[in-house]
Amino acid sequence: MKIYDLSHQLNNHSPVYPGIQPPEFIPAAQIETHGYRETHFRFHSHLGTHIDAPAHMIANGKTLDQLPVAHFCGETIIIKTGNPIDIEVFSGLEDKIATSEFVLFNTGWSKFWGSPSYFGNFPVLMPEALNFLLRFNLKGIGFDHISADSMDSKDYPNHYAILGKNMIIIENLVFPDGFAENSGEFNCFPLPYENADGSPVRAVLKCKRA
């Protein structure tokens, strides 16, 4: 089995969505003085590689703690795509998507993580591509950039449509350099807090090998 970490590393300089308070990881205990090390965390629920719960934007949508833990793992298809994400990208993949529980888009945008370009014109799902995906019984859809909708979106059609179907959105994924896998078992288990509108996660892909 080959195991891939699809998560950005977090620190006090991690990029956040504009307007959101930056994260703080504060040393809280040291071996020299306390006999052990601890860290104090201060950050928002949508930091780094994270899940949006349906309740993030849907008034009566489910929180992450209202979904079974099995909702956060399962077979995934990983689709390489250009910009934008149009319906042609699914050509020949209908049967594979039908047996998958997650669809993740490898757009290559994660290379801009940490630069102002990260908040630029990243690839988003066009309406026809969105509607195609909504026909399937997926647990979630994931992107290697910061939002399912463009930064200048006023009405967030992709968020509302995906979360409105009780699916989760995974944002800020990162595919390693040279990544060529197109399927595997995806895992993105959220922190188990009450009324969870979202959670940073360690996103992990397990690929079985002969």
Next chain:
Amino acid sequence: MKIYDLSHQLNNHSPVYPGIQPPEFIPAAQIETHGYRETHFRFHSHLGTHIDAPAHMIANGKTLDQLPVAHFCGETIIIKTGNPIDIEVFSGLEDKIATSEFVLFNTGWSKFWGSPSYFGNFPVLMPEALNFLLRFNLKGIGFDHISADSMDSKDYPNHYAILGKNMIIIENLVFPDGFAENSGEFNCFPLPYENADGSPVRAVLKCKRA
């Protein structure tokens, strides 16, 4: 496949190790006022069901981000035990432990979570049992109570011995009512922050079924 959540749910009343600041989950954005929900987190790295990194107590021990993501998943054996955890509990299990990557102890102590008794005389590994386990090439050892050492321990022999062998410790696990599994694939992926001395996790067990 049957999937079990082995994690305590977190909220502002979650028990913490004596002397540690209680967690705060603070609503930071509301649909009515902001158009979306977010939560601000303030808590320590060893909250709830969590991992101790070797660096938690070993001066030159590895942090979680220095370990490959594969260190946080693998085959596990789950051992029901009384109090204390003595070497007899491993009788007949040596071959099974030799092919496992994690050993988790189901002591039943998690039923005291949220009551003062949780910090009482929970089952800990006796020296002979500890030394037996250290002979194997494990990734980690887990407990359904708050510490690998007793609350009145002054020298933390179990922490130092386990973490000193580059293994992780998982604390505050919870086994569901009626739980009878004795093996499966354990997952406890930490948050991907730098210099991680520990991390709250969503601990998950996957059991294959015919």
